[in-house]
Amino acid sequence: MKKFLKTLSANDVGSTGAHMGGILIPKGDDELLAFLPHLDPNEYNPDEWILCVTPDGREFRLRYVYYNNRFHKPNGTRNEYRITHLTKYLKSEGAKEGDIFEISKEDGATRYLMNVVPATKDEEESADNGPVRIKISAGWRRVH
DNA sequence: AGCCATGCACCG
DNA sequence: CGGTGCATGGCT
Numbered sequence: 001m002k003k004f005l006k007t008l009s010a011n012d013v014g015s016t017g018a019h020m021g022g023i024l025i026p027k028g029d030d031e032l033l034a035f036l037p038h039l040d041p042n043e044y045n046p047d048e049w050i051l052c053v054t055p056d057g058r059e060f061r062l063r064y065v066y067y068n069n070r071f072h073k074p075n076g077t078r079n080e081y082r083i084t085h086l087t088k089y090l091k092s093e094g095a096k097e098g099d100i101f102e103i104s105k106e107d108g109a110t111r112y113l114m115n116v117v118p119a120t121k122d123e124e125e126s127a128d129n130g131p132v133r134i135k136i137s138a139g140w141r142r143v144h
Numbered sequence: 145a146g147c148c149a150t151g152c153a154c155c156g
Numbered sequence: 157c158g159g160t161g162c163a164t165g166g167c168t
Contacts, residue, residue, distance in 0.1 A: 011148055018149055021161060026145075045163075067163070078164065080146080087160070138146060 002035050003104035005133070005141040008116070010097040013090050022084030023101065025064075026137030035105065036064055039081070044072040050083075052103070052114045060089055060114075090116065104143075 010016045012023040025032065037048040047065040054060070063084045069076030095101070098119040105112045133141045 009147060011146095016148060018147095019160060020149085020163090024146060028145090063161090065162090069164075073164095076164085077166095084161065 001104055001106050002031070003102065003143040004032060004035065004136075005143060006101045006103075007119075007139045008090075008095055008097055008099045008101055009139065012086075012101075013095050013097060013099075014087055015097055020084070021087035022063075022082050023086060025081035025083060026140050027079070027081055029136045029140075031142055032136065032140070036081075039064070039066040041066070041068060041071065045069065050112055051110065052112045054089065055113070055115050058089075060085065062086060089114070 006012075006023060008023070011018050011020075014021060025036070027033075037050060039046040039048060045065065045067055047063055050062050050064050052060045052062055065082050065084065067078040067080055067082065070079040093116045095116045096119075100117045100119070102115040102117065103112055104114075132144045134144070136142050
């Protein structure tokens, strides 16, 4: 099973007043890009819907988008991935800036599992005996 | 590269 | 009419 963690930013949880309701995916990481559905860079703003279940069994459909107008519009500047439609879930969990968002999936499975764990716990511990955490980009970790 | 912000459309 | 998401621009 592959599993990725992201520390939520203020903008991610909506506490900045932003109303774009979603989180940012680092681009340029092959493991993460392979883990998520494939989005064709040759398409303009391609998106894919992924099915996520929470630990308590609720299901959410999330939109995984690649904003790439940099390559498709004359003066486009966007080149980033995002996952939206998360506001409902994050609010229901009372997620705040600094908390950890987890997303995992069994190899070959179709459904993803997601979870948010409060900031205080997971961070400090696990120096060298817990699971291996590899920093792959700002805010993101991959767990083996 | 990543996070912050927003005008407008849509929908209840 | 208020909330949410889309697509995009801006700032660090």
